[in-house]
Amino acid sequence: MKIIKGMISNFKRYWFLMTQLISRDFKVKYKRSVLGVLWSLLNPILTMAVMAVVFSQMFKFKVEGVNYIVYLMTGIIMFNYFSAASNAGMTSVVENFSLINKVYIPKYIFPIAKCLFVGIDFLLTLIPWLAIIALSYVGLGDYTCHFNIYFLILPYIFLCMLLFTVGMSLILSCLSVFLRDVWHIYGIVLTLWNYLTPVFYSIEILPAKLQTLMHFNPMYQFLTAARSIVLYAQRPSFTTMGILGLIGVGTLAIGALIFRKNQDKFIYYI
Secondary structure, eight states: OHHHHHHHHHHHHTHHHHHHHHHHHHHHHTTTOSSTTHHHHHHHHHHHHHHHIIIIIISOOOOTTSOHHHHHHHHHHHHHHHHHHHHHHHHHHHHTHHHHHHSOOOTTHHHHHHHHHHHHHHHHHHHHHHHHHHHGGGTSSSSOOOOOGGGGGHHHHHHHHHHHHHHHHHHHHHHHHHOTHHHHHHHHHHHHHHHTTTSSSOGGGSOHHHHHHHTTOHHHHHHHHHHHHHTTOOOOOHHHHHHHHHHHHHHHHHHHHHHHHHGGGHHHHO
């Protein structure tokens, strides 16, 4: 916990630098883009439309008793955030080696900045996501989703997912300094992870043993908690919320410890 407190202290101290890094990434991403930030809104809509057609119409995927479009959209935006943020965080230290060599900066600032930058896009994707939920009232999908008081718990779920993602980014960015092959290996791992997470299918179609193993998948826990609120208007149990907090804080602590123990060696490998 001392490591995390130290990170928070430096986080406040270097907040201006953090905002500059996020601003730089934002400008680079949308440079010479006609639609600019609108792509953050259009991309999930277009992705959802394609996925909905492919899985609901061509492959006839469905989840009994819930709006499949909302089910699918919830899985897509949450897993896409984790995938994009952890990928960007993994390469962040190596990509900023010129800055690291010139001045002293806490090196973990870079993976955190990437996770927050991708988090901006994630927040923007929530707009079409909420719009799709609202459209279920007027016939989008087979079932209606209802806005309810438990939506207030969603920020907690998203925060736990952010902490988990930052922790994973710290671990991956540390590994990638010593072994660049991690960049390629992690792409394969993410693809496998995506298929092993019920983003577009229901866990009910899996054998009982695989359903049990699925509970050890952190992304399954985050998706299930969010879907219980959005699709079933049910509050996740206190045990579930405790597990989410443990996953987030625990992964962050492990990532911070690994990163801190190895960061002084980065200069010899970058």
